[in-house]
Amino acid sequence: DTGVSQNPRHKITKRGQNVTFRCDPISEHNRLYWYRQTLGQGPEFLTYFQNEAQLEKSRLLSDRFSAERPKGSFSTLEIQRTEQGDSAMYLCASRRLAGGPGRTDTQYFGPGTRLTVL
Amino acid sequence: GDSVTQMEGPVTLSEEAFLTINCTYTATGYPSLFWYVQYPGEGLQLLLKATKADDKGSNKGFEATYRKETTSFHLEKGSVQVSDSAVYFCALEGTGGTSYGKLTFGQGTILTVHP
Numbered sequence: 001d002t003g004v005s006q007n008p009r010h011k012i013t014k015r016g017q018n019v020t021f022r023c024d025p026i027s028e029h030n031r032l033y034w035y036r037q038t039l040g041q042g043p044e045f046l047t048y049f050q051n052e053a054q055l056e057k058s059r060l061l062s063d064r065f066s067a068e069r070p071k072g073s074f075s076t077l078e079i080q081r082t083e084q085g086d087s088a089m090y091l092c093a094s095r096r097l098a099g100g101p102g103r104t105d106t107q108y109f110g111p112g113t114r115l116t117v118l
Numbered sequence: 119g120d121s122v123t124q125m126e127g128p129v130t131l132s133e134e135a136f137l138t139i140n141c142t143y144t145a146t147g148y149p150s151l152f153w154y155v156q157y158p159g160e161g162l163q164l165l166l167k168a169t170k171a172d173d174k175g176s177n178k179g180f181e182a183t184y185r186k187e188t189t190s191f192h193l194e195k196g197s198v199q200v201s202d203s204a205v206y207f208c209a210l211e212g213t214g215g216t217s218y219g220k221l222t223f224g225q226g227t228i229l230t231v232h233p
Contacts, residue, residue, distance in 0.1 A: 004161075031219065042122075042207050042223030043162070056220075091162065097219065107221060109154075109162040 002026060004110035006092050012116045013082055020078045021113045025094030032075050033107060034067055035091040036060065043091055049075060050097070082117045089114050120145045122208050124224035131198055131231050139193040139227045141182075141208035149210040151175075151184050151191040152221070156205045165193075165206070198231045205229070 005024045013019050025032050031050050035043035046065070047057045051072040061067075064082075069075040079086055093107040125140040143149065153165040153175070166175030171186035180195045191208060208224040 033220070035221075040225070042209070042225050043221070045220045045222070048220065093162075093221075095219075106164050106167070108164075111161040 004092055004094050004108050006090075006110040006113050008113060009111060010114050010116075012118065014118050015084060016081055018078065018080045019082060019115065020076055021090055021115075023075045023077070023092030023094075023110060025074070025092070026096075026108055029094035029096045029108075030072070031095045031097045032069055033093040033095075034075070034077055035093065037089040037091055037112070038087075046077075079115075082115075084117045087115055087117045120149070120210060120212055120222040122210055122222055122224035124206075124208050124227050127226070128228035128230060131229070133200055133231055133233050134197045135231075137193070137195040137198045137202075137229070139206055139208075139229070141191045141193065141224060143189050143191065143208075143210050145189075145210055145212060145222075147213050148186075149212050151182070152209040152211065153180070153182055153191070153193050154207045154209060154223075156207065156226075158204070162207065198229070200231045200233055203229055203231045 007022045033048040034046040037043040045058050046061050047067050049069040052069050064080045067077045089112040091112045092110045095105050095107045121144045123142050150169045152167045154162045155165045156162050166177040168175040168184035174183045182191050182193045205226045205228050207226045209221045211221050
């Protein structure tokens, strides 16, 4: 299977601990996105990369959150000093951006990492 | 900023009933519009899309038409099946400025289809 993969699928942690999630995008996809989905809501944009460059971060991404994509392939999302409000599903998506405005290539989503902060 | 509003849910239907899930949006410029589906225990999957006004996206019997005059992208299916039970998300992708390439989602609509 060559879809987007995310690890771990589930993470339970205690408040104050650090956690790190990994996303492996579809090969040759140059854009990678992170979203957060809380219960009963749609996903909300967190940040995205074009190759290894982080181009935008949402105001939702506090300074406890950091994301990297060191070689333009996989990405990691780290949350430091977790809080109960961080409990959510963290989704990764990738796409191969081609062409200018009007050329919409599909974002493919991974299965997500469900974080529970106790 | 961009926003998407979906009809309040959940929606419960009998098999073979007609389905409509309303979606309206607010955006600058000419966004692309999407419907994603999330089956229980699975990730988001693209169901259909439309990239310009009056385009109709269709897939698996589902259809939605991009209506710029009413800023709507309602999802329809003529005869639902039990296997259509899932959460449906309407989304837009901005085409200008900081909106470009990011998806903005509605809150989702839970659909349950009974035999």
